[in-house]
Amino acid sequence: MPLKPNPAPRDFYETDPVTLAKRLxxxxxxxxxxxxxxxxxxxxxTEAYLGVEDKAAHSVGGRRTARTEAMFARAGTSYVFMTxxxxxxxxxxxxxxxxPVAVLVRALEPVEGEEEMFVRRGPAARKATDxxxxxxxxxxxxxxDRRLNGVDLVGDPGVCIELGGQVGDGVLRGVGRIAESELAxxxxxxxxxxxxxxxxxxxxxxxxxxxxxxxxxxxxxxxPVAKVMDSIGRAVxxxxxxxxERTP
DNA sequence: CGTTCGATTTGCT
DNA sequence: GCAAATCGAACGC
Numbered sequence: 001m002p003l004k005p006n007p008a009p010r011d012f013y014e015t016d017p018v019t020l021a022k023r024l025x026x027x028x029x030x031x032x033x034x035x036x037x038x039x040x041x042x043x044x045x046t047e048a049y050l051g052v053e054d055k056a057a058h059s060v061g062g063r064r065t066a067r068t069e070a071m072f073a074r075a076g077t078s079y080v081f082m083t084x085x086x087x088x089x090x091x092x093x094x095x096x097x098x099x100p101v102a103v104l105v106r107a108l109e110p111v112e113g114e115e116e117m118f119v120r121r122g123p124a125a126r127k128a129t130d131x132x133x134x135x136x137x138x139x140x141x142x143x144x145d146r147r148l149n150g151v152d153l154v155g156d157p158g159v160c161i162e163l164g165g166q167v168g169d170g171v172l173r174g175v176g177r178i179a180e181s182e183l184a185x186x187x188x189x190x191x192x193x194x195x196x197x198x199x200x201x202x203x204x205x206x207x208x209x210x211x212x213x214x215x216x217x218x219x220x221x222x223x224p225v226a227k228v229m230d231s232i233g234r235a236v237x238x239x240x241x242x243x244x245e246r247t248p
Numbered sequence: 249c250g251t252t253c254g255a256t257t258t259g260c261t
Numbered sequence: 262g263c264a265a266a267t268c269g270a271a272c273g274c
Contacts, residue, residue: 047266056266057266065259066259067260083257083267084257084265089266106266124270134268189266191266193264193265213267252271253270254268254269255267255270259265261264
């Protein structure tokens with residue numbers, strides 16, 4: 001029997017997407033189904049989407065539509081979208097209200113409900129590293145779809161993020177606290193259309209993990225807008241009032 | 249191993 | 262009408 005989930009608090013999310021993308025590695029994404037089934041994995045790969053100026057972000061130019069609305073919500077909200085007509089991707093919204101920035105969760109190492117994940121993923125998943133090694137794979141494995149778009153990860157019973165150190169967590173095979181030196185920092189995957197933003201170093205993954213997706217190549221180009229992080233930081237501060245490094 | 253291509257629906261031009 | 266923050270099958274070497 002899984003323990004009751006222990007959601008990360010609001011202030012975990014009240015930061016910029018680069019900070020949150022790194023902070024999420026080693027945390028657990030926990031999905032609780034209606035029947036009580038728990039499906040969970042340790043996050044091993046993330047990407048930051050920097051909002052208005054980021055040509056790879058759905059919220060580029062401040063584009064605010066039915067689809068992107070959740071990106072404008074408060075930190076700790078989910079943003080789940082459908083792409084290619086059949087796949088879902090799960091994001092964690094951060095920043096402040098009306099600051100449309102988020103982190104895409106790209107890969108997990110399964111820690112609970114692996115058998116159920118194999119059933120949900122179907123015959124293409126032949127081994128554990130096939131279950132959640134991609135943003136759409138992990139959504140299929142954890143039964144995440146657009147019904148979970150815009151929900152509050154701090155208060156919704158269906159999905160949350162758990163930090164390490166949960167009492168009684170005997171199944172954690174994951175990684176606990178992560179040093180930045182254990183992370184690789186690479187271009188984002190599948191955003192070649194984003195011109196000068198395509199090569200920006202906005203993807204992170206746990207080097208030692210066998211559960212990551214896509215290329216491990218680390219050649220990047222600098223952020224095309226030098227002050228974009230400053231502008232996000234100011235917006236977070238003025239919008240949410242809680243920003244900065246967390247030192248647990 | 250590698251590359252290519254189709255699936256299938258939505259969101260927005 | 263077109264391209265998409267993807268995946269997996271099919272094929273070539």
